[in-house]
Amino acid sequence: MKRQKNIQVTLPDNRSLIFSRVRHHSKSELVISLITNAVGWGIWLYFWKVLFTSLAWYFGINLAYEDWIIYGGWRKFLTFFESTAPFGFVLCLVLMIWVIQDILRFKIERRRSGMRQPSIEKDVLWTKLTLEELQKARTLKVMQCHHNPDGEIVKVKPLN
Incomplete structure (x- = not known):
């Protein structure tokens, strides 16, 4: 469909001075x-x-x-x-x-000298993990823990 020109002045080849589409920069x-x-x-x-x-x-x-x-x-x-x-x-x-x-x-002064650090053997009693799995997870230090509905840790996966 050809649009009507709104103005009388045209460019060569009978092109209108009013643009119907504007070219945007890329x-x-x-x-x-x-x-x-x-x-x-x-x-x-x-x-x-x-x-x-x-x-x-x-x-x-x-x-x-x-x-x-x-x-x-x-x-x-x-x-x-x-x-x-x-x-x-x-x-x-x-x-x-x-x-x-x-x-x-x-x-x-040695602070907290009277406190005993928990052993990994005691921690294993509270989880369903093996001793080797828990040791490996602790050496990597960044762990993702998965719990069962009772709140017990059932899986520990190291995060990279």
């Missing part, structure tokens, strides 16, 4: 366009990095000059180190001593 064309665009913006920003950094340094040095030299901020900085900083230093020192003594205490 995924590969879209990906290439996005990558090219990202690389272009990256290069553009990389070249402007020097200007941005220079402006940041200028404003930072200007603020430091105003605060330290013009308004005498260095005196407040020294006052902080004379009056407040020693308390923070002492607190950090106390915490470091506490941490070091805990580290040394746990290095020397």
Whole structure:
């Protein structure tokens, strides 16, 4: 079926200026366009990095000059180190001593020394597995356990 033209202007070969179907880009064309665009913006920003950094340094040095030299901020900085900083230093020192003594205490002291580890022979009594199956499963350390309706382990399978 031939559509009627909505406008009077046509292209050569009597083609209309209004498209009935729009051609969409393929995924590969879209990906290439996005990558090219990202690389272009990256290069553009990389070249402007020097200007941005220079402006940041200028404003930072200007603020430091105003605060330290013009308004005498260095005196407040020294006052902080004379009056407040020693308390923070002492607190950090106390915490470091506490941490070091805990580290040394746990290095020397054997924690849980009175607890006996359960034996594999006792564990086999609670399952329907053989001793060899349970030993193999424990050496692999990652196991998938299958239970029966009573909650007993009936099969242990290592996961890869």
